[in-house]
Amino acid sequence: MGVLSSCGLPQVGPNKRQIFAGSVQREGDAFIVTVNDRVTRSTAVVPALGFSEAFLNAGQVGSDTISAGDTLGISVWENVDEPLLGAAGAPFASLEEIQVDGNGFIFIPYAGRIKAAGNSPEAIRRIITAKLAEQTPDPQVQVRRLAGDGSTVTLLGAVGGQGVYAIERPTRTLAAMLARAGGVVIEPEIAQVTVTRGGHQGTIWFQDLYQNPSFDIALRNGDRILVEEDQRSFTALGATGGQAQVRFESHNLSALEAIAQVGGLNSSTADPTGVFVLRNETAVIANAVLNRNDLVGAQRMVYVLDLTQPNGMFMARDFVIRDDDTIYVTEAPFTQWNKAISALTGSATSINALNTLAGN
Numbered sequence: 001m002g003v004l005s006s007c008g009l010p011q012v013g014p015n016k017r018q019i020f021a022g023s024v025q026r027e028g029d030a031f032i033v034t035v036n037d038r039v040t041r042s043t044a045v046v047p048a049l050g051f052s053e054a055f056l057n058a059g060q061v062g063s064d065t066i067s068a069g070d071t072l073g074i075s076v077w078e079n080v081d082e083p084l085l086g087a088a089g090a091p092f093a094s095l096e097e098i099q100v101d102g103n104g105f106i107f108i109p110y111a112g113r114i115k116a117a118g119n120s121p122e123a124i125r126r127i128i129t130a131k132l133a134e135q136t137p138d139p140q141v142q143v144r145r146l147a148g149d150g151s152t153v154t155l156l157g158a159v160g161g162q163g164v165y166a167i168e169r170p171t172r173t174l175a176a177m178l179a180r181a182g183g184v185v186i187e188p189e190i191a192q193v194t195v196t197r198g199g200h201q202g203t204i205w206f207q208d209l210y211q212n213p214s215f216d217i218a219l220r221n222g223d224r225i226l227v228e229e230d231q232r233s234f235t236a237l238g239a240t241g242g243q244a245q246v247r248f249e250s251h252n253l254s255a256l257e258a259i260a261q262v263g264g265l266n267s268s269t270a271d272p273t274g275v276f277v278l279r280n281e282t283a284v285i286a287n288a289v290l291n292r293n294d295l296v297g298a299q300r301m302v303y304v305l306d307l308t309q310p311n312g313m314f315m316a317r318d319f320v321i322r323d324d325d326t327i328y329v330t331e332a333p334f335t336q337w338n339k340a341i342s343a344l345t346g347s348a349t350s351i352n353a354l355n356t357l358a359g360n
Helices: 002-007 016-020 037-043 121-133 174-180 255-261 283-290 312-318 333-359
Strands: 031-034 071-077 092-099 105-108 112-115 140-146 152-157 163-166 191-197 200-205 224-229 233-238 244-247 270-281 299-305 326-331
Touching: 016 270, 016 326, 031 283, 037 283, 037 312, 071 121, 092 105, 105 121, 112 121, 121 140, 152 174, 174 191, 174 224, 233 255, 255 270, 255 312, 255 326, 270 283, 283 299, 299 312
Parallel strands: 031 299, 152 224, 233 326
Antiparallel strands: 071 092, 071 140, 105 112, 152 163, 191 200, 191 224, 233 244, 270 299, 270 326
């Protein structure tokens, strides 16, 4: 057996003894910590997503507020036989599809250049009426806001229809605009919504739009909205159902759920007493976990879960997995014993075969 050990038996990774040798108390620089209720509370840190006060306190844009790029329809009635704008004998003139220029102005014959952006159709009506009243008696003016793209937002990512959408009366808030774009086309539980406005950015979970109505923020011209899948992941190695880098499938992923995501423990090789979670922990959390206050900088932590303990499954259910964690499950000692026996019997069989050939 000593010869076999020196040669090195095949294994999926380090065994428990080798991992424990990396402890700061021995040869390494990692802290080995057995998971208990205090540890689960100290390490239960999840990313905080939300919008800043600037996003939350922004009021809705008035549904009738005109913006540069909008299109207006203007009609004028004049109580004279020879009108300024209409043909002789036709006191009605219709100025259809007047677009507000990039500076926010429109031009009306005999009224001149008028500031439209930032005003409502009623305010523009009063301005045009006052301008024309100087040249024709008692003009009657009607101003209509036509469908236009003066105030728009851009939607990208996992939505039904990516594109540029106008902010209109029904779509002045985030949830309404997402609905206009066809909704979210990925699992709602892992969908994140990011809004970029100028140099500011805020991200929320899609489900928070319904659980926290204050996150249904008012939109502004030029907003960029990105819907994407949660980018967090963990790596599963060792005697699990599958060894891979795995994306999170929920906001708060427990160790038990993470193991289930990769097919559980390998029933023929896994050691349920040797489930390890490897993580670089911040000094604040590391000090809390180790009940000390002298650690500075990120610390290598190895959390140990023993699923065979009376509360082992509960501990695994309560222990929160974080982004970039590594979950490693060691092989059972019996597996190594089987490998050793197979190596011995295989060697003996090979020797017998050689002897048989030599005898022939």
